[in-house]
Amino acid sequence: MTDELHVTQYATGSGAGTLVLLHGFPVDHRMWDACAQYIDPEWRVLGVDLPGLGRSAHTLPTDTTMDRSATHVFRAIRAYTSEPVVLAGLSMGGYVAQAALNLFSKDIHGLILLDTRSQADTETAVENRLRIAEQALREGSSAVVLGMASATLSPETVAVRSEIVAYMRGLIESQTPQGIAWSQRAMACRADSSETLAQWEKPSLLIVGEDDEISPAEVMADIAATMPNARLEKIPHAGHMAPVEQPRAVAHAINTYLGTL
Ligand code: MLT
Numbered sequence: 001m002t003d004e005l006h007v008t009q010y011a012t013g014s015g016a017g018t019l020v021l022l023h024g025f026p027v028d029h030r031m032w033d034a035c036a037q038y039i040d041p042e043w044r045v046l047g048v049d050l051p052g053l054g055r056s057a058h059t060l061p062t063d064t065t066m067d068r069s070a071t072h073v074f075r076a077i078r079a080y081t082s083e084p085v086v087l088a089g090l091s092m093g094g095y096v097a098q099a100a101l102n103l104f105s106k107d108i109h110g111l112i113l114l115d116t117r118s119q120a121d122t123e124t125a126v127e128n129r130l131r132i133a134e135q136a137l138r139e140g141s142s143a144v145v146l147g148m149a150s151a152t153l154s155p156e157t158v159a160v161r162s163e164i165v166a167y168m169r170g171l172i173e174s175q176t177p178q179g180i181a182w183s184q185r186a187m188a189c190r191a192d193s194s195e196t197l198a199q200w201e202k203p204s205l206l207i208v209g210e211d212d213e214i215s216p217a218e219v220m221a222d223i224a225a226t227m228p229n230a231r232l233e234k235i236p237h238a239g240h241m242a243p244v245e246q247p248r249a250v251a252h253a254i255n256t257y258l259g260t261l
Contacts, residue, residue: 005048005076006055010036013044017109018085019258020077021047022093024115024152024241025183026145027171028054031090035243038251040258046080048073050096051186052179060182066190070100074107086110086261088254091117091215091240092183098193101200110261111204112254115215115240118223120192129188133181142175154211154239164245197227204230205257207250209238231257 008029010021019039021032029047039045049056051069061068073096077085084107089097094116100108121129135144149168150158157164204227208220217234224232233253238245 003059003061003072004056005051005059005072007076007080008047008049008055009080010045010047011039011041011043014042016040016042016258017261018044018046018077018081018083019254020073020085020087021045022073022087022089022096023047023050023053024091024093025187026053026142026148026175026180027168028056028175030054030171031241031244034247035251035254038248038255040255043086043258044081046077048076050093050183052182053175057176057179060178064182064185064189066095066099066186067103069096069186070103073100074104084109086112086258088112088114089116090114090243092187095187095190095193098196099190101193101196108202110202110257111200112207112257113204113220113223114207114250115209115212115220115242117215117219118193118197118226120190121188126188129184133184133188136177136180136184140177142172142177142180145180146172148172152214152240153245154209154237156211156237157239157245161245168241168244194223194226197223197230199228201228203257203260205253206230206232207242207253208232208234209240209242209245210234210236211238212240212242214240 087097224230243250
């Protein structure tokens with residue numbers, strides 16, 4: 001069993017900097033595959049599989065927290081660069097990025113938050129997560145979260161793009177119950193990051209799919225309003241998995257932001 005997270009290097013870049021892509025739940029770095037190919041080739045692009053998921057399935061730290069996830073991410077990417085990086089985290093990946101702001105602020109040059117939240121879970125949400133974690137382990141499968149394949153996509157995508165729904169189902173079905181449980185338990189005890197974001201003064205980009213029902217545009221607009229130097233970009237024809245549904249549009253927003261750094 002290895003303690004290291006798996007990193008996929010999508011592009012080596014030509015010196016502009018390093019963009020680190022952090023995926024959502026219950027998938028892995030492959031949710032970024034389509035979007036990564038449109039990122040400005042001057043940038044090194046890394047996709048990290050978070051604890052328990054994708055090719056990091058066997059990395060299940062005993063400390064089940066977003067802080068631990070963030071620590072592992074920074075340990076893994078140090079094999080590629082010692083310079084400060086730009087973090088782009090979607091939903092759970094956004095929680096990890098927010099944890100990293102507290103722990104590794106000097107190592108973070110830019111911040112992109114996609115389809116995520118800053119507040120901690122409600123009591124009901126925590127209970128739900130713990131129930132899902134137990135069910136996944138009991139059933140020995142990721143089936144308990146298979147409904148997220150459609151729930152994370154816009155109704156339009158679900159209605160007319162069956163290949164995207166099938167892609168999401170494939171990503172979810174390939175995850176282990178241990179990874180599902182670890183992630184749910186870590187998200188359940190995550191801290192509220194509102195204050196951290198309110199103090200983050202570097203330019204930041206927020207991206208949300210217009211049809212996101214899990215972290216809706218209003219929630220993301222509220223986060224942007226509390227940050228001193230953040231801009232919100234809404235992506236049409238996309239739900240919670242905006243980079244999967246509209247990879248070019250998301251990459252365009254990211255490239256425009258990277259160009260300002
Ligand atoms: C995700 O996409 O990462 C999840 O919706 C995050 C969550 O369950 O809060």
